[in-house]
Amino acid sequence: MNIAESVLQGDRLALARLLTGLENDQPQGRDALDALFPHTGKAHIIGVTGPSGSGKSSLVNRLALHLAETGGEQPAPRVAVLAVDPSSPFSGGALLGDRVRMRDLMERPEIFIRSMASRGALGGLARAAGELVLALEAAGFDIILVETVGAGQSEVDIARLAHTTLVVEAPGLGDDIQAAKAGILEIADILVVNKADKNGAESAAHTLAAMLEIGAELKPASALLENTWKAPVCLTSALNREGIAALSETIAAHRAWLRESGVWEQRAQARLEDLFNRLLRERLLAEWQRSQPQANLTDALQALHKRESSPYNLIERLFS
Ligand SMILES: Nc1nc2c(ncn2[C@@H]2O[C@H](COP(=O)(O)OP(=O)(O)O)[C@@H](O)[C@H]2O)c(=O)[nH]1
Ligand SMILES: [Mg+2]
Known part of the structure; x- marks a missing residue:
């Protein structure tokens, strides 16, 4: 076989x-x-992003267990978790902490868990994540949770390509402001304020809800269809297992909305096109570099460094 x-x-x-x-x-x-x-395209892909330390891994852990146990569906959905960890410039490895915390999931045969180290290559991380998600879809998982640290653009890209994007914040991270700065609030389908067991969670939730409100008003009219879903704010404590059931109900409500509105299909298409475009760009660049004598590129870069040629002029010359 x-x-x-x-x-x-x-x-x-x-x-x-x-x-x-x-x-x-x-x-x-x-x-x-x-x-x-041909066997891909059926899973509900849920992106989980947000600042480091907000409790994404802990929450994904709880959510995966909850979904697999009490999905409300017959039979219980099969759940996979893909944790895309930031690479350390020194070790190039995935963060140890996440692997350790994911251990209780690994002991559950019904939940598949995979940790993935980020790669330095141009768009490599987002492309590889897209490919891994396809493989998980083909393997028959009904729900695929993809955790990324909302630190860089490519991590945000990965989460944004999910059907449902959860942005996880927590009080005491300098948070509300941080979320706004990172521009990740606007990609949230559901905003989660985790660590609800801590002081300041309620007020962080209020501030973030207000910011979402303002963000929705600023959206262009072309986004009207998307606007018919108003991102709710969910309070959770992954630590105390609170708010997990309500969060999974909100996720189910979003899935129902996606299906009814046709946005499910739009997002599925966007995800495939994104993967296709990434692969195409990589291929074109590789083929083109192979077709060029190395000296041409070296000369071109030298002319650029000396400011003898502009980047525009050089590209025109390389293609003529
Ligand atoms: N008090 C409290 N701590 C939490 C909660 N969820 C996670 N943590 C802790 O926050 C830290 C970061 O959690 P982690 O899941 O690794 O966050 P990530 O970096 O967003 O994946 C860990 O020490 C967790 O034990 C929670 O609901 N309440
Ligand atoms: Mg994590």
Whole structure:
């Protein structure tokens, strides 16, 4: 049996190998994904982003358990978690803390969990995350939770491509302001104020709700359809397991809205096109670089550094 068939049969080891292959850009990984592609497109993809330390991993952990146990559906949904960790410039590895906290999930056979280190390459992280999500969809998961730290543009891009985006904040992070600065409030379908067990959670929730209100008013009329969903604010305590059921009900309500409004399909298409465009750009750049004598590029860059040629002029010359 080949790897694609094994993945379709629910073989977890084959799936883990495929994900590693995709992360490492191995051709076998792409071949398998090519074969698996017709089996993708059914899962509910939930992006979870927000500042570091707001409790995303803890919340994803609780949410995954809750969804898998009491999804309200028959049979219970199959849940996968993809944690996209920021790479450390020194180790290049995923953060240890997340792996440790995810351990109780790993002991649950019905929940599949994968941690992914970010890659330095141009758009590499977002592209690889897109590929891993496709593989998880093909493997038959009904719900895929994708955790990213809302620190950089590419992490925000990953979360934004989900059907449902949760932005997780917490009191005492310098938070409300931080969220506004990072511009991540506007991508929230659901805003979560975690650490509700701490002082200041209620007031942070009020401030953020007010900011969402202002943001909604500033949206262009072209976003009218999208505007028919008003991002609610949910208070949770991942620590005390509070607000988790209400949050999963809100997620279910968003899914129902997505289906009715047609936005589900729009977002699915946007996600596929984003992956396609990333792959196309990578391929074009690689092919073009291969077709150029190295000397041309070196000369061009030298002329640029000396300000003998503008970037515009150089590109015209390289393509003529
Ligand atoms: N008091 C409190 N602490 C929490 C809660 N959720 C997470 N934490 C703690 O906040 C810290 C960061 O949590 P983590 O899930 O790693 O946050 P992430 O960086 O957003 O993934 C950890 O020490 C958690 O134990 C909560 O609801 N209440
Ligand atoms: Mg985390």
